Amino acid sequence: MHRKICHIIFIVIMLSVFQSCKEETKYRIGVSQCSNDDWRTKMNEEIQREIMFHPEATVEIRSADDSNEKQIADIRYFADNGFDIIIAAPNEADAITPVIKEVYDAGIPVIVFDRNINGDSYTAYQGVDNVGIGKSAADYARHLLPDGGNVIEIHGLAGSTPAVGRHEGFAKEAELKGMNIIASAYGNWNYEDAAIKVDSLLNIYEDVDLI
Structure with missing residues (x-):
């Protein structure tokens, strides 16, 4: 930095x-x-x-x-x-x-x-290559889920270019690697906001392999 x-x-x-x-x-x-x-x-x-x-x-x-x-x-x-x-x-x-x-x-x-x-x-x-960062996250997710699986994706802030780019890179690469994004939500770059969203989504989706 x-x-x-x-x-x-x-x-x-x-x-x-x-x-x-x-x-x-x-x-x-x-x-x-x-x-x-x-x-x-x-x-x-x-x-x-x-x-x-x-x-x-x-x-x-x-x-x-x-x-x-x-x-x-x-x-x-x-x-x-x-x-x-x-x-x-x-x-x-x-x-x-x-x-x-x-x-x-x-x-x-x-x-x-x-x-x-x-x-x-x-x-x-x-700036950085945010699409590339998203692809790298999907690569790591595939390492954790070698057989694919259901994924919940938590974005950053709606309308911020890093969140948009990282989502695009992650979603495209995740699909290619056999992962299924079953739900997504904006965490606003904030731990507390993200935790609330995750709790809500886990009450809806029971079969989740990775967040």
């Missing part, structure tokens, strides 16, 4: 340098996180640590706490207050795409990371 964050900060600094050659300019970087959990807390710590090596820039991090409305407001805050670059992990693609396109079209560099938007209205994207 550290190398990923360093890579993002490097892109940000390079974009800033290329944008203007003025001496002693203090670049302001706005980071819009879609949520606040242990993984993103660690990421934020690494961003803050990395920015210490770049006295020519400052960073402000805001968390949307899984709210599309708050993230839209956060992104507009960065745009309206003169931030030079905005880095965003979109909560849900459909909801966040318009505001990212709006600030990008206004000439503000935008780096989208982790979760994607619809279209290509951004300066750069830093």
Whole structure:
């Protein structure tokens, strides 16, 4: 993760340098996180640590706490207050795409990371192959169920591109490997939500080999 964050900060600094050659300019970087959990807390710590090596820039991090409305407001805050670059992990693609396109079209560099938007209205994207991750999960599931079986799939957040991509990769590969997805539900990237959904589904489906 550290190398990923360093890579993002490097892109940000390079974009800033290329944008203007003025001496002693203090670049302001706005980071819009879609949520606040242990993984993103660690990421934020690494961003803050990395920015210490770049006295020519400052960073402000805001968390949307899984709210599309708050993230839209956060992104507009960065745009309206003169931030030079905005880095965003979109909560849900459909909801966040318009505001990212709006600030990008206004000439503000935008780096989208982790979760994607619809279209290509951004300066750069830093992410992973979520379809490939889904396929890898199906490969591992087949290792646990060499003869196939019934599977319950718990997604992430509805409308988030990692959840969509991982489901597509998992469902396609699971079918090829003889597994049957008998039910699915959104866990919202949250253990408590996922546990409730699983309990409900297990009350409906008795013949389950893997979750």
